[in-house]
Amino acid sequence: MKLISVAGARPNFMKIAPLADAIIAHNATSSPFIEHILVHTGQHYDRQMSDLFFKELGIPEPDINLGVGGGSHAVQTAEIMKGIEPVLLEHRPDYLLVVGDVNSTIACALVAVKLGIRVIHVEAGLRSGDRGMPEEINRVLTDAISDILFTTESGATENLLREGVSADKIHFTGNVMIDTLLAHRARAEQSDILQRLGVVGEYGVVTLHRPSNVDDPGQLAMLVAALNEVSVDLPLLFPVHPRTRSRLEEHSIRIAERIRLVEPLGYLDFLKLQSSARLVMTDSGGIQEETTVLGVPCLTLRDSTERPVTVTHGTNRLVPLVRESIVAAARRTLSQEPIKGRMPELWDGGAAERIVAILVNYAGKGP
Numbered sequence: 052m053k054l055i056s057v058a059g060a061r062p063n064f065m066k067i068a069p070l071a072d073a074i075i076a077h078n079a080t081s082s083p084f085i086e087h088i089l090v091h092t093g094q095h096y097d098r099q100m101s102d103l104f105f106k107e108l109g110i111p112e113p114d115i116n117l118g119v120g121g122g123s124h125a126v127q128t129a130e131i132m133k134g135i136e137p138v139l140l141e142h143r144p145d146y147l148l149v150v151g152d153v154n155s156t157i158a159c160a161l162v163a164v165k166l167g168i169r170v171i172h173v174e175a176g177l178r179s180g181d182r183g184m185p186e187e188i189n190r191v192l193t194d195a196i197s198d199i200l201f202t203t204e205s206g207a208t209e210n211l212l213r214e215g216v217s218a219d220k221i222h223f224t225g226n227v228m229i230d231t232l233l234a235h236r237a238r239a240e241q242s243d244i245l246q247r248l249g250v251v252g253e254y255g256v257v258t259l260h261r262p263s264n265v266d267d268p269g270q271l272a273m274l275v276a277a278l279n280e281v282s283v284d285l286p287l288l289f290p291v292h293p294r295t296r297s298r299l300e301e302h303s304i305r306i307a308e309r310i311r312l313v314e315p316l317g318y319l320d321f322l323k324l325q326s327s328a329r330l331v332m333t334d335s336g337g338i339q340e341e342t343t344v345l346g347v348p349c350l351t352l353r354d355s356t357e358r359p360v361t362v363t364h365g366t367n368r369l370v371p372l373v374r375e376s377i378v379a380a381a382r383r384t385l386s387q388e389p390i391k392g393r394m395p396e397l398w399d400g401g402a403a404e405r406i407v408a409i410l411v412n413y414a415g416k417g418p
């Protein structure tokens with residue numbers, strides 16, 4: 052059985068890591084042998100956004116790097132498609148496995164399906180309902196052309212069924228990103244990031260990078276004004292995504308002294324930063340899930356979430372994108388005992404193993 056998997060952008064790396072490990076573990080003990088070829092599209096290319104994650108998570112060196120970084124959505128997607136096609140033609144895998152919802156995900160899935168290669172989507176079925184988000188378009192399109200769909204929460208399975216995906220293609224296997232968190236949590240606790248940043252006492256963590264939040268200067272200024280106010284009550288650490296850094300500089304947005312901007316952090320340092328935080332404020336998808344598992348209060352600065360289980364079971368709350376609402380939500384969170392969330396079903400560290408077991412079952416069965 053020959054499988055090509057694709058990693059492109061930062062949130063992909065922690066999803067590919069446990070899958071690569073589970074394939075190695077399977078090959079060590081059982082048959083059929085899974086020949087696994089890992090392709091990095093190069094969508095994220097900085098040391099801090101990419102290489103560090105491979106190193107820290109022990110992900111095997113990519114067999115192939117397409118070297119496509121930056122560009123508009125159209126350019127990036129098109130370049131990844133042009134890059135992956137010869138790879139698929141040369142290797143003719145039985146399956147192409149993609150994770151998440153980034154441009155690399157849809158670009159590679161689209162090329163594969165047209166070459167008659169079966170597509171596996173890990174983290175399928177998540178829906179924010181907001182078609183203004185590029186990731187939502189990527190999710191809907193990737194799921195529509197996938198042959199095997201692995202979901203992280205039962206709501207995602209329901210979304211797929213509602214969209215007409217046949218039940219026998221869908222498998223609820225849990226969350227591979229949480230496999231990675233649980234596997235590395237103890238190591239992350241050893242990180243000296245708090246000392247390195249000179250953090251003393253309580254602090255909050257901020258991340259922002261959604262185009263809808265950071266590309267509109269008015270929206271970004273409003274968010275930063277809200278964070279400036281929150282920082283009066285709680286000092287904030289803000290690892291800044293390259294997209295956000297360039298927008299902050301471009302529009303000369305004033306940031307309060309108690310907000311500390313730092314470079315994007317590696318996986319272990321960021322996990323430590325989250326786990327010791329009093330509060331996390333973010334527009335990331337993955338961080339909503341990680342804070343739920345860590346039991347840290349999370350305020351999601353978005354109108355919708357594609358990960359509703361983090362709200363129904365976890366510590367995540369959506370906050371209306373209005374300055375006063377953000378400040379009030381943060382103050383409320385700080386004045387309360389942290390909410391005790393429940394662990395979503397199958398977020399137990401065994402998702403990648405379950406996925407590989409199911410794939411092995413498919414092997415030899417044909418489409």
Ligand code: UD1
Binds near residue numbers: 060095101153
């Ligand atoms: C992408 C994903 C998003 C994910 C995010 C995590 C899509 C549509 N979006 O958004 O879902 O949450 O990654 O970070 O795929 N850049 C660097 N160095 C890098 C990577 C990017 O400087 O290593 C710069 C790029 O040149 C570009 C900007 O950051 O100017 C944005 O990168 P891009 O890959 O277009 O999308 P993200 O905003 O990172």
